Amino acid sequence: MSSYLLALDQGTTSSRAIVFDFQGKVIASAQQEFKQHFPHDGWVEHDPEDIWNTVLATSREAIAKAGIEAADIAGIGITNQRETTLVWDRATGKPVYNAIVWQDRRTSDYCKEQKSKGLEEQVKKKTGLLLDPYFSATKLNWILDNVEGARQRAEQGELAFGTVDTFLIWRLTGGESHVTDATNASRTMLFNIHTQEWDRDLLEAFAVPAAVLPEVKDSSADFGQTQAEFFGAPVRIAGVAGDQQAALVGQACFQPGMAKSTYGTGCFLILNTGDKALSSANRLLTTVGYRLNGKVSYALEGSIFVAGAAVQWLRDGLKLIQHARETEQLAKTIPVNHGVYLVPAFTGLGAPFWDPEARGALFGLTRDTGIAEIVTAGLQSVCFQTKDLLAAMARDGVDIQTLRVDGGMVANDWLIQHLADILRVNVDRPAVIETTALGAAYLAGLHVGVYQSVDDVCGLWQCQQHFSPQLPEEEASALHKGWSNAVKRVMSTA
Numbered sequence: 001m002s003s004y005l006l007a008l009d010q011g012t013t014s015s016r017a018i019v020f021d022f023q024g025k026v027i028a029s030a031q032q033e034f035k036q037h038f039p040h041d042g043w044v045e046h047d048p049e050d051i052w053n054t055v056l057a058t059s060r061e062a063i064a065k066a067g068i069e070a071a072d073i074a075g076i077g078i079t080n081q082r083e084t085t086l087v088w089d090r091a092t093g094k095p096v097y098n099a100i101v102w103q104d105r106r107t108s109d110y111c112k113e114q115k116s117k118g119l120e121e122q123v124k125k126k127t128g129l130l131l132d133p134y135f136s137a138t139k140l141n142w143i144l145d146n147v148e149g150a151r152q153r154a155e156q157g158e159l160a161f162g163t164v165d166t167f168l169i170w171r172l173t174g175g176e177s178h179v180t181d182a183t184n185a186s187r188t189m190l191f192n193i194h195t196q197e198w199d200r201d202l203l204e205a206f207a208v209p210a211a212v213l214p215e216v217k218d219s220s221a222d223f224g225q226t227q228a229e230f231f232g233a234p235v236r237i238a239g240v241a242g243d244q245q246a247a248l249v250g251q252a253c254f255q256p257g258m259a260k261s262t263y264g265t266g267c268f269l270i271l272n273t274g275d276k277a278l279s280s281a282n283r284l285l286t287t288v289g290y291r292l293n294g295k296v297s298y299a300l301e302g303s304i305f306v307a308g309a310a311v312q313w314l315r316d317g318l319k320l321i322q323h324a325r326e327t328e329q330l331a332k333t334i335p336v337n338h339g340v341y342l343v344p345a346f347t348g349l350g351a352p353f354w355d356p357e358a359r360g361a362l363f364g365l366t367r368d369t370g371i372a373e374i375v376t377a378g379l380q381s382v383c384f385q386t387k388d389l390l391a392a393m394a395r396d397g398v399d400i401q402t403l404r405v406d407g408g409m410v411a412n413d414w415l416i417q418h419l420a421d422i423l424r425v426n427v428d429r430p431a432v433i434e435t436t437a438l439g440a441a442y443l444a445g446l447h448v449g450v451y452q453s454v455d456d457v458c459g460l461w462q463c464q465q466h467f468s469p470q471l472p473e474e475e476a477s478a479l480h481k482g483w484s485n486a487v488k489r490v491m492s493t494a
Contacts, residue, residue, distance in 0.1 A: 015054035030061035070233035077239035077440030079246035107138035128286025137189035177224030239443025250439030263409035267307035302389035357492035421471035
């Protein structure tokens with residue numbers, strides 16, 4: 001009798017595999033980092049074989065650590081770095097070029113060119129996205145135009161395109177399945193989120209032949225069986241979602257109005273809007289939250305480029321701390337209104353500003369300023385940026401009452417309390433903060449019958465700690481006003 005679910009979490013800098021029991025408890029896990037490639041300024045690539053080898057190795061290691069066999073696994077869930085683009089030979093499975101990573105900016109000029117033709121309005125209307133190098137379409141166009149013979153071979157049906165989930169499924173099933181799920185498809189800039197189909201007009205606009213595209217399935221579905229050689233016996237792949245959507249599922253945010261925010265290298269806040277694809281007037285993204293039993297639940301998403309990366313910079317760049325965990329104690333030694341603001345626009349500003357030319361700055365330094373003030377300002381920048389996202393959502397007509405948080409940073413009690421204070425909403429931290437992998441496992445469990453409905457998944461979610469606003473509202477408002485002034489001073493349009 002199978003008693004476990006295996007989640008494959010393929011991220012930007014590492015691959016992880018986690019074995020969960022049916023109650024959502026972590027039984028065993030394994031993780032491996034892999035090399036990042038930067039062939040030119042603004043270019044970011046991964047070797048697809050590194051992605052594949054680390055996923056296979058961590059999967060086998062997690063299964064071995066758990067002391068189980070393939071027959072004990074009811075299903076596999078896959079979650080992945082989104083938008084990263086791969087093209088491979090259908091006959092050999094060999095990629096024709098490195099994976100072009102979501103962070104890659106090589107198609108910036110091409111995007112400007114397409115915007116000048118008036119394409120952005122069509123892109124936004126059909127996909128909910130902005131016309132940006134971030135998404136897969138322009139990366140795919142670049143590969144077809146810049147790899148010798150690729151475009152002709154693609155048009156002849158010899159090549160396959162996919163995001164990371166699709167590539168992994170192809171490899172795991174021995175080329176039997178060329179599929180993706182609706183959440184990953186919705187990040188390609190080629191998928192109409194209203195009709196739930198690849199869009200002919202966008203395929204034509206980005207010069208993408210339909211022959212390269214995968215079939216789009218529900219997030220909980222039959223994606224095929226793994227080849228017996230990988231784990232000793234075939235295992236059903238039954239759940240797939242992009243990493244941020246998987247976290248939405250892992251946080252059991254199944255009701256419209258529920259929201260989660262993941263604090264890792266960056267921060268991604270996703271709000272469930274149910275069957276309504278709300279179009280943002282404030283440069284938030286409209287996306288597919290998940291698709292179950294053919295029914296789409298939409299979401300509004302705000303992306304912050306730098307969250308945990310600010311703490312990494314304080315540690316590795318300025319060497320003000322040795323370990324991230326020191327930030328909590330330092331923050332406790334000073335008042336919150338210490339007057340210093342860090343705007344971590346190291347790679348520009350994300351939502352709701354979308355200013356790629358903005359750069360980071362420290363404001364309010366005096367002779368009294370010390371390490372504690374600068375480090376605390378780094379933590380506060382995460383809270384202020386989240387406030388900006390919530391304010392943008394409020395202007396779009398959506399108010400969040402409670403925010404569920406996850407990711408590595410949320411272990412910091414001071415940070416989460418300050419987040420509640422600045423946002424003026426309740427913040428809940430779950431018992432399991434590995435919500436991305438957990439969401440993938442839940443999606444697999446829903447398809448194979450471990451869970452009868454999302455109600456079963458909701459019943460497994462547990463709040464580890466609840467944080468409510470403690471700081472007086474006037475003080476919180478004054479702090480955020482100071483932040484807003486600092487942001488204006490780093491904007492390239494200022």
